[in-house]
Amino acid sequence: MNSHVVPESKCTRCGMTFDHMSNVGPDQTGVPKNGSVAICFDCHHVMIWENNAPRDPNDAELIELANNHTIICIPYSSLKLTEH
Numbered sequence: 718m719n720s721h722v723v724p725e726s727k728c729t730r731c732g733m734t735f736d737h738m739s740n741v742g743p744d745q746t747g748v749p750k751n752g753s754v755a756i757c758f759d760c761h762h763v764m765i766w767e768n769n770a771p772r773d774p775n776d777a778e779l780i781e782l783a784n785n786h787t788i789i790c791i792p793y794s795s796l797k798l799t800e801h
């Protein structure tokens with residue numbers, strides 16, 4: 718699993734700060750793209766990565782996500798991982 722540095726961001730539900738994302742989908746480059754699905758490492762909230770920031774999915778995206786079982790990217794904080 719590759720990881721990619723992203724601008725410091727916060728989960729739109731729990732506020733967890735993250736600065737890396739790991740790609741666990743079929744495209745193993747680790748680089749999040751506009752429209753990538755991001756799942757919070759702490760609360761598992763599903764977000765959409767757009768313009769180098771997470772946002773909540775709209776209604777159409779939620780319906781699409783409900784029918785897609787592929788997880789694309791998981792954001793996490795490198796600081797949090799090194800604290801353990």
Ligand SMILES: [Zn+2]
Nearest residue numbers: 728731757760
């Ligand atoms: Zn969260």
